[in-house]
Amino acid sequence: MRNNMTRIPLHKRPKQNGCNEPSKYADVEVTSSLHHNITNLEAVFHHSSDIVFREFLVGEQQIRSYIVYIQGMTDEKTVNEYILDPLMRLHRIYVDEPSMTVIAKYFIRTGETNELSTLAELIDALLEGNTVLLMEGVPKALGIGTQGFPSRDVTEPETESVVRGPRESFTENLNDNIALIRRRVKTSDLIMDKLIIGRITKTKVTLAYIYGVVDEKLIQEVRDRLNRIDVDSVLDSSYIEELIEDNPYSLFPQVESTERPDKVAAGILEGRVAILVDGTPFTLMAPALMIQFLQSSEDYYQRYPFTTAVRFIRYLFFIIALLLPSTFVAVTTFHHEMMPTPLLISFTSAHQGVPFPTVVEAFIMEVTFEALREAGVRLPRTVGQAISIVGALVIGQAAVEAGIVSPAMVIVVALTAIASFSIPAYSLGFAIRLLRFGFLLLGAVLGFYGILLGLLGLMIHVTSLRSFGVPYLTPVAPFKIQDMKDVIMRAPWWNMTTRPSLFGMNNRRRQKFFLKPRPPKQNQ
Incomplete structure (x- = not known):
């Protein structure tokens, strides 16, 4: 029986003709033969010393099973306590016709599980930090959410500091960044639309916007530009910024980048679209106007x-x-x-x-x-x-x-x-x-x-x-008098009753009229 530190015999991996070639493993099905499935995974990761293959037995029938994960990408405490421990205690139970649905429903104690049918899905699950469960006689695999790679804590912004206002900044963890936005925008209309960009890096990208506020044409345009990106790698949001801007030869930035969650929340509340990229603390927002680059977050807190x-x-x-x-x-x-x-x-x-x-x-x-x-x-x-x-x-x-x-x-x-x-x-x-x-x-x-x-x-x-x-010069050119209250001067909050005219065109009103504070009437 193999333990979790046993090295696997090496197999030659099929030679690929570069990253432009579609995945060779999309059509390779997971079969009921455990040996066949493990051999395929060993062939794919034959040069990787951080891949762990852990063999164990399940149930009274002593069903041979494997869990596979990548050290450093996975929380091994979660693997031991919530996967291995409950499954290895099944020696007292007879498992009748084992299936991944039954295993996931009754014995796996983690929140996220997905059935996997192809070798390509297995590879993607492993590279995202999940643990893969394979069993003899079961023509499916189970992807279990056990991500545990190191990440930076939420700290104060480095490039956009303020005297008064929130002191949180985005991190390199996409899930943490999404949570920072959802903490501020508590509505079911806040949509998080996930994409994968980069043939090799397979970087997770999320579009954040508020349904019913954002212009649907803007959402479609952002999606189209992101879907046209066909590159090997996306290591930072700046890659995407250069690939989606309108005029790539201009010195002026046409997509705003920020590391402040409060600024992103304010932007999507105006009807803009935020583009969050995994692995970077800088979030993009579009559209971007020149006047916004001359405004600070603290302008709205003083x-x-x-x-x-x-x-x-x-x-x-x-x-x-x-x-x-x-x-x-x-x-x-x-x-x-x-x-x-x-x-x-x-x-x-x-x-x-x-x-x-x-x-x-x-x-x-x-x-x-x-x-x-x-x-x-x-x-x-x-x-x-x-x-x-x-x-x-x-x-x-x-x-x-x-x-x-x-x-x-x-x-x-x-x-x-x-x-x-x-x-x-x-x-x-x-x-x-x-x-x-x-x-x-x-x-x-x-x-x-x-x-x-x-x-x-x-x-x-x-x-x-x-x-x-x-x-780019909106609302100065073309001139929009109703939007000039937040250009050179900032009107008081009780007068900011509508969203910018070119953003949030589906829902211009953002607060009630007549919110101007009034002193209480004095008793006669």
Whole structure:
């Protein structure tokens, strides 16, 4: 009798012609011959040392049986206590015509069981962390849910921190992420539609949306784009993001990614679709509008006057992050009349002795800062922040003292860096970082005319963008006055009575009218 640590004799696995070939095992049926079934599984996993084949006897007839599972993917305590223990106690019971239905109904103590008919189903069940039960004389197998692979606990979000609001973030476990959403959206209309993408990785992907709120055409479009994906592997949600966006050549993100469950819950309540991918803490949401990348989750947890003021500052710093270096270069190179004379004299005297033109100074400092920021991200967390701060201070001071750059340029680059940090969405911030260099070149060559031409081309491009058919600049272009209450300013919650017009078109109303708080009437 084999125990759970016995190695199986090796068999040659059939040579495959690559992952494009359909599964060779879909037509291989599970038979009543236990030896035949085990031999097939041994041939498939012949090079894998973590596959466990455990033989044991069931019932008074001493029916030869096997359980098969993958170490590390399966909770072995569950296997021992809820599968092996009840089955091996059947030696006092006569099992008449054993079947997997009877075994699952009376003896298996786990929640999830499925009958398996083909070798392909057996392989899929094992690779998902399930345990497979095979018995002599039974032409079926039983897949038993015993997943127990390691996963990260729910922690505070790393990239979207808030002062006030929930502190939970998604993890790499798809089931945990679904539970985090269901905790917040307690309705039977919340649909979780599961797909499998990736010929080799077979990554589980789940669409989350609220039936009756989301537009059915949007759901169908998302499904169609996901079904068109035919790749070997999907290791992160970014793979899917690049494969389903409308304009793959644009720098601007057209699918929103987030690691916050509360943000996903708010999105699907507006009529959007969430795409959860197993193995990554970042969830995608579609459609995505540009205005949403400039909004933070905390905008909806602070009172609306404070949120409106912060948004004005954020939009101002967004413009600064994009145009400040190019504007400074254009003014100091071509448009001296745009600057007060004392300030112009100060900048000119500070630039004396610098061997490079202003545009070269700007490129040197911008590239240096981007390198420091990248180094701070890649280094270990304990030293990364210190290295980036110390590097910026030391290099900036040394460059000024050596006469390589002027103090004014260091101030401009530092202010630009601070402004870029105010953009809530990292993906949009990365697009602005790249566009900044383009505007810097235009300002150095053509001055304000080049900057205006660049802005005109950028506006034409952004206006033409779509995210799953929805205009990217909605509700500004096309203009939707009823949706402007959550763009620059945020209206109070008692005034947010309808969902965005291009989302949730089946159910626009989300709360009652006349919810404005009123003080109690004073007694006369």
